Amino acid sequence: MMSCAVAVRDLRVERGRRQVLHGVSFEVPRGSVLGLIGPSGCGKTTLMRAVVGVQTVAGGTVTVLGEPAGGPGLRTKVGYSTQSPAVYDDLTVTENLAYFAAVLGAPKTDVARVVAEVGLEDAAGQTARTLSGGQKSRASLAVALLGAPELLVLDEPTVGLDPVLRNELWGLFHRLAAGRGVTLMVSSHVMDEASRCDRLLLMREGEILADDSPGTLRDRTGAADLEAAFLRLIADREAVSDR
Amino acid sequence: MSSAQITLATAKRILTQLRHDHRTVALMVLVPTLVMILLYYVIGDQGSFDAWTPVLLCVFPFLVMFLVTSIATLRERTTGTLERLMASPLGKLDLLLGYGLAFGLMAVVQVALVLSVSLTWLGFGLGAPLWPLVVVALCNALLGTALGLLCSAFARTEFQAVQFMPVVMIPQLLLGGILVPRDQMAPVLEWISNVLPMSYAIEAMKLAAAAGAEGDFWRDVAVVAGSAVLALVLGAATLRRRTP
Numbered sequence: 001m002m003s004c005a006v007a008v009r010d011l012r013v014e015r016g017r018r019q020v021l022h023g024v025s026f027e028v029p030r031g032s033v034l035g036l037i038g039p040s041g042c043g044k045t046t047l048m049r050a051v052v053g054v055q056t057v058a059g060g061t062v063t064v065l066g067e068p069a070g071g072p073g074l075r076t077k078v079g080y081s082t083q084s085p086a087v088y089d090d091l092t093v094t095e096n097l098a099y100f101a102a103v104l105g106a107p108k109t110d111v112a113r114v115v116a117e118v119g120l121e122d123a124a125g126q127t128a129r130t131l132s133g134g135q136k137s138r139a140s141l142a143v144a145l146l147g148a149p150e151l152l153v154l155d156e157p158t159v160g161l162d163p164v165l166r167n168e169l170w171g172l173f174h175r176l177a178a179g180r181g182v183t184l185m186v187s188s189h190v191m192d193e194a195s196r197c198d199r200l201l202l203m204r205e206g207e208i209l210a211d212d213s214p215g216t217l218r219d220r221t222g223a224a225d226l227e228a229a230f231l232r233l234i235a236d237r238e239a240v241s242d243r
Numbered sequence: 244m245s246s247a248q249i250t251l252a253t254a255k256r257i258l259t260q261l262r263h264d265h266r267t268v269a270l271m272v273l274v275p276t277l278v279m280i281l282l283y284y285v286i287g288d289q290g291s292f293d294a295w296t297p298v299l300l301c302v303f304p305f306l307v308m309f310l311v312t313s314i315a316t317l318r319e320r321t322t323g324t325l326e327r328l329m330a331s332p333l334g335k336l337d338l339l340l341g342y343g344l345a346f347g348l349m350a351v352v353q354v355a356l357v358l359s360v361s362l363t364w365l366g367f368g369l370g371a372p373l374w375p376l377v378v379v380a381l382c383n384a385l386l387g388t389a390l391g392l393l394c395s396a397f398a399r400t401e402f403q404a405v406q407f408m409p410v411v412m413i414p415q416l417l418l419g420g421i422l423v424p425r426d427q428m429a430p431v432l433e434w435i436s437n438v439l440p441m442s443y444a445i446e447a448m449k450l451a452a453a454a455g456a457e458g459d460f461w462r463d464v465a466v467v468a469g470s471a472v473l474a475l476v477l478g479a480a481t482l483r484r485r486t487p
Contacts (some may be wrong), residue, residue, distance in 0.1 A: 002347050015487060052330050056485045064351065070484060075332045086323030090263045091256070099259075102252035127263060 003150050004063075005030045005183035006051055011060035013046050020046050021206045023060065028185060028199075033177050035197030036187040037230070042208040044187040045083055048153050051185060052080045065150055076104055079149035083156045083187075085140035089129040093120055093139045096128060097146065106147035114142040117172055119165065132162045140167075151183045152176070158193065170196050191227045202230055209233045249333050253341025257315070258348070271311065271349055275303035275357045283365045293368050296361055297448040298421050300376060303357065304350045304384035305441070306412060312346055312391030320395070326486070335479040343388050343475070351377075358472030375451035375460060382467040383444045389474035396481030415441035440470035457479045 006028040013021040021043050028034045036044045049055035050062050053070015062069035065077055087096045097111040115124050118138040128136055141157045152173075158166045170193065174184040179199075188195065195198055195214045202209040202217075210217055210233055214226060223229035261268055279299055286292045301465035319325040328338060354377060369376075390411060398404040418428070418436040425436050436442045448462035450456075 049473045054326055054330050054485055056487045070330070072332075075330065078330065080327065080330050081328060082323045084323055086258070086327045088260060088324060089322070095256070099252060099256040100327075100331070103249055103328065103331050105332065233367055 003029055005032075005065060006185065007061075007063040008047075008051070009061045009063075011047070011050055011062060012058045013043075013055060014058040015046075017123050019058070019206065021050070022220070022243030024206075024207060024208055025060075026201060026211050030183050032198040033173055033184045033186065033196070035194050035200045036203060037189065037191070037194045037200055037226075038186060038187055038209075040189065042203045045155055045164055047203070048080075048155050048187060050187060051151075052078060052153050056081075068112055076147055077150045078182060079143040079144035079146070079152045079154075081141045081152075081154045081157055083159075085128075085136040087128045087136065087139050087143065090127060092127050093124045093142070094129070096139060097142060099145050100143045104147045110146050114145040117145055118142045119168060125150045134165065137161070138165075138169075148180075150182060152186075154184065154186045156187055156189070158188065158190070166193070191225065191230070194226045200226075202233060204234060204237075209237060246337050248332055249337040250340045250344065253333070253338055254344035254348075256383070257342060257345035257414040259306040260315075261345075261349070267311070268349075271307055272353050272356055275299070275307070275353055276360050278303070279357055279361055279365065289366060289368065292365070293452075296365075296367050297376070298445060300357065300380055301441070301444050301448045302412075302416065303381055304354060304380045305387035305444070306408070307353065308346050308350055308384045308387030309391040309394075309411065310405070310408055311349075312342055312388045313395040313398065313407060314401055316342065316392050316395040317398055317401060317404045325482070329482070329484045334420060335482045336475075337390055338474050338482070339389075339478055342392060346388045347381060347385055350381060354384075369452060371452065371455035375456045376448065378456075378464060379444060379447045379451055379467070382459055382464055386440055386444070386467055386471040386474065389471045392478035393474050393481065396478070413483065415439045418442065419445045421445060440467050443467050 004027050009025050011024045012019060020104050024047065035190060036047065038044055038206055046055060050057055051064060051069055051076065064074055067073055093115065094111060097114060098108070101108065115121055119140055120135060120138055120142065123135050128139060131139060137157065137159060141154065144152055144154060158169055161169070173184050173186065177184055188194065197211055197214065199211070200217060201211050212220065216227045217226065221229040221232040223232050282295060282299065283292050286295065332413045339383060358373070360374065394407040394411060396403055398407060418439055420436065425433055425442060428436060443463040444467040446455060447460055447467065450458055450460045450463070
């Protein structure tokens with residue numbers, strides 16, 4: 001059994017002539033929750049797409065569960081939820097899930113399970129078009145939970161949710177990691193969510209500023225909270241580059 | 244899950260989407276029949292109507308399937324469901340065949356209605372068996388689906404996708420031998436006409452209406468079906484697992 005679910009080495013991604021990831025390297029241990037934190041446009045989504053294997057990359061390697069990212073063997077093992085909900089607007093929540101379950105070869109009973117896991121029981125018969133923003137993003141998240149993924153790549157899964165629901169989902173993420181040994185990569189720009197991750201990647205402008213546990217980050221920077229720690233890291237980095 | 248099961252699940256999903264959209268279904272199924280009725284009263288002469296009916300039977304399945312498919316696949320691309328599917332075990336051909344199957348089924352319903360109204364109420368004088376007409380109409384619907392899939396890859400917005408319709412459709416109609424017989428065109432135009440699949444579809448439909456599956460009928464059908472397969476393969480090549 002490998003200890004690493006994801007290993008990224010010197011990953012470079014270009015969009016047009018602009019480089020959006022400048023040689024990023026990191027590893028994610030199995031069964032852990034990794035938080036990707038950073039401002040909008042810092043490359044979080046690009047990095048996640050590269051791990052899922054849907055991003056054209058310019059260089060470097062991405063190894064997922066021992067295989068090159070996006071390999072045929074990974075397609076039932078990696079659950080992916082995009083930032084904007086990717087569900088069919090004109091299907092009900094249940095119909096959406098039933099279709100994706102069929103594509104993944106997941107049992108039909110999975111539909112009811114994931115609906116319950118994201119707390120959408122009351123809206124299961126509604127077409128996705130009529131859902132609120134938060135409900136729709138939960139429907140999209142539910143698709144990623146179908147089957148038995150070993151790695152979940154979730155791009156801003158809690159955006160637009162109230163604190164109670166957010167708390168419930170983070171509870172679910174930790175149950176998946178602790179109970180089923182699932183590895184999670186979760187992006188967010190909310191700092192209080194960052195403290196719930198086992199490890200954090202702080203990203204800015206296509207680079208990783210820090211790769212540590214939330215506690216170590218606070219200690220290292222001497223900051224009271226993660227927001228302050230993040231600001232201090234940026235200030236340090238700029239001081240170095242100005243010199 | 245085997246590839247065939249994924250294809251069937253995809254076709255079922257597309258039909259379920261249509262079931263939620265009554266207006267689109269009504270437009271797909273009723274419009275060709277209503278236009279046929281309009282044509283009947285505009286022409287007012289049974290002989291000319293009998294000559295025009297095969298042409299319309301050719302144009303409608305193609306047109307409707309082209310439009311519906313190009314918009315539907317464009318939506319898959321823009322809403323992120325395609326990206327999700329490209330990260331799943333679904334094969335590119337599973338998706339394309341799923342679309343072909345679902346919209347092919349819609350084409351059967353569409354053609355069945357327009358043919359039954361034409362043959363009964365409108366007194367379309369068909370001096371040959373019915374099935375060759377259905378074969379051509381279906382091949383043409385599949386061609387429309389396949390070209391719609393292909394063209395949607397070159398459109399960024401639904402506005403652009405709709406504009407591809409006249410680009411693909413009008414030259415094929417002008418050069419397809421409807422207005423001017425193909426052998427009376429300038430040589431260059433006749434050459435172009437020779438490589439457009441719709442020319443063969445229209446010829447096959449005219450043959451089918453006049454004498455059934457006789458003469459060049461099967462050659463023409465093979466050209467139309469072959470073009471549909473070619474367009475499907477090219478369409479599959481435009482679906483990428485990795486995108487920038």
